[in-house]
Every structure is written in C-alpha cells, then in structure tokens.
Amino acid sequence: AQSVSQHNHHVILSEAASLELGCNYSYGGTVNLFWYVQYPGQHLQLLLKYFSGDPLVKGIKGFEAEFIKSKFSFNLRKPSVQWSDTAEYFCAVILNSGNTPLVFGKGTRLSVIA
Amino acid sequence: NAGVTQTPKFRVLKTGQSMTLLCAQDMNHEYMYWYRQDPGMGLRLIHYSVGEGTTAKGEVPDGYNVSRLKKQNFLLGLESAAPSQTSVYFCASSVPGTGGRGYTFGSGTRLTVV
Numbered sequence: 411a412q413s414v415s416q417h418n419h420h421v422i423l424s425e426a427a428s429l430e431l432g433c434n435y436s437y438g439g440t441v442n443l444f445w446y447v448q449y450p451g452q453h454l455q456l457l458l459k460y461f462s463g464d465p466l467v468k469g470i471k472g473f474e475a476e477f478i479k480s481k482f483s484f485n486l487r488k489p490s491v492q493w494s495d496t497a498e499y500f501c502a503v504i505l506n507s508g509n510t511p512l513v514f515g516k517g518t519r520l521s522v523i524a
Numbered sequence: 525n526a527g528v529t530q531t532p533k534f535r536v537l538k539t540g541q542s543m544t545l546l547c548a549q550d551m552n553h554e555y556m557y558w559y560r561q562d563p564g565m566g567l568r569l570i571h572y573s574v575g576e577g578t579t580a581k582g583e584v585p586d587g588y589n590v591s592r593l594k595k596q597n598f599l600l601g602l603e604s605a606a607p608s609q610t611s612v613y614f615c616a617s618s619v620p621g622t623g624g625r626g627y628t629f630g631s632g633t634r635l636t637v638v
Contacts, residue, residue, distance in 0.1 A: 419564065442623040453631040454567075454614065461623060500566060504624040509574075511557055511582065512616070512624055516566040 412437040414503050416515035423491050423522050431486040431518050433501030440506040443484040445475055446514075449497045457499070460484065461506075471495070496522045526550055530615050530630035537605040537637045545600040545633050547615030553626065555618045556598035557582075558590065560611040561632075567614060573598055574620065605637045 417432040435441060445457040458469025465477040475486045484501060501515040528549045537543055547556060555574050559567040559582075569582030573592040587609060589601045598617075602609060613633045619626040 416566075444624065444627075454629045459624070461625075502624075504627075506623045507621060509620050511555075511569050511572050512618075512627055513569075514559075514567040516564060 412441075412503055412505075412510075412513045414501050414513055414515035416499075416501055416518050418518045419516070420519045420521070423520070425493055425522055425524055426490050429486070429488040429491045429495070429520070431499055431501075431520070433484045433486065433515060434482050435484070435501075435503045436482065437503065437505070438482075441503045442506055443475075443477060444502040444504075444512070445469065445473070445484075445486050446500045446502060447497045448500065448517075454500070457486070491520070491522050493522045493524055496520060528615055528617055528628050528630035530613070530633050532633060533631070534634050535636070537602075537635065539606060539637060541605050542601070542603050543605065543635075544602075545613055545615075545635075547598045547600070547617075547630060549596055549598075549615075549617040549628070551617060551626070551628065552595070553617035553628070554595070554620050556592065557616045557618075558588070558598065558600045559614045559616065560584065561614060562611050570600065570613075605635075607637045609635065610637045611635060 413436040415434045443460045446454045460477045468474045500517045504512045531546045557572040558570040571590040573579045576595045615630040
C-alpha cells in the first residue's frame with residue numbers, strides 16, 4: 411500500500427530563515443505528488459503539485475518542491491519564511507491514474523517566530 | 525459555484541448519540557471521500573465512493589457508515605458516537621483518471637464527542 415512519510419513533526423524557525431520539509435513516499439509506480447497547507451482554523455489549500463516534466467515545481471507564496479524519483483522524495487522548500495507561513499503542511503500522493511484515493515502524510519507543523 | 529459543501533460545520537455530541545454529516549458537491553464529480561484529521565495523524569481515509577450507489581472502506585472505517593444515494597451527495601453516519609471520534613472531518617471529491625487534478629476539499633466539520 412502507498413504510504414507517505416513526513417520526517418519533521420514540528421519545525422520552529424525564525425523569520426527569514428530557509429525552510430525545507432521532507433516528504434518520502436513508498437509507492438514505486440507512477441505517482442502524482444502534492445503539498446497542501448492548512449493555516450490555523452482554516453481548511454486545506456493546495457500549495458503545489460507535481461505531475462510530470464520539470465522536477466522542480468513552483469507553487470504559491472514562494473514555495474517550491476523538488477521531485478527526486480530515485481529517492482522517492484518530494485521535499486518542500488522556501489528560501490525565506492515569514493510569520494504568515496505558520497501553518498501545518500501535508501504531503502500527499504496519488505497514483506497517476508487517479509483511481510485510488512489521495513494518501514496523506516502525518517503533517518509537519520511549522521511555527522515561524524519573529 | 526460552491527464546490528464541496530459540508531454541513532454542519534460544528535457539532536457537539538454526547539457519547540452514544542448518532543448523527544449524519546452531509547457532503548454535497550456541484551461539480552459532477554464521480555468520486556467522493558471522507559477523511560478525518562487528528563493531531564499528529566494527518567488525514568486518514570474513512571470511506572470513499574467511486575460512483576452513485578457504491579462505497580468502499582478506507583484506512584479507518586470502524587464506527588462509521590456511509591451512503592451515496594445521489595451522485596452529488598455523500599453522507600457519513602455515526603451510529604453511536606464515541607469520544608475517539610472527536611475529530612475534524614473533511615469531505616473531498618474528484619474526477620477519476622485525472623491523477624488528483626480535480627481533487628476538491630470541503631471546509632471541514634469539527635465534531636466533539638463528550
């Protein structure tokens with residue numbers, strides 16, 4: 411069965427620090443990958459997604475992620491975080507065919523302090 | 525265009541009470557899903573449906589039942605609520621075969637069982 415691992419449960423950064431959140435998945439077939447964000451008290455929002463092509467994908471709010479197929483990884487990055495990036499971040503994977511449900515990691519809580 | 529609408533948004537139940545959560549989508553999506561979100565656990569799939577009249581179990585189906593009598597609606601039922609079912613419930617819908625492109629989430633239902 412597919413699984414998604416997010417290695418960091420809680421990350422605390424100062425404003426302007428760089429961010430990298432790890433995500434690894436277990437499925438060896440063709441997958442599509444997503445990062446979602448959930449701001450405090452809000453519902454899920456899509457940050458970015460990878461389907462094919464350039465393995466470096468750019469999303470909203472300055473986030474980017476790199477798909478490394480050989481490492482089964484899809485790490486999220488941002489060069490300089492802001493206080494407003496405080497949120498929970500979820501990595502998710504789905505088969506390329508899209509006929510099975512989206513599988514989520516356990517999430518990483520990011521706290522950005524001034 | 526509302527997308528995916530969940531009702532109610534908040535609910536407090538006493539142990540042993542029953543209730544039904546409603547998910548409605550107006551995008552003519554074939555697939556619908558119910559997830560629960562708990563701290564440190566990410567989103568876990570409860571049940572899903574690949575079409576009107578069909579349902580399937582997800583990762584954590586115990587204590588829940590679902591029905592998909594109409595394509596646009598997916599109901600999640602708790603027959604006898606338990607404190608362990610205190611959670612935030614998210615509904616989602618998608619188009620099959622699109623690799624998650626059309627995955628759309630509702631805004632969630634926060635359920636507390638006392």
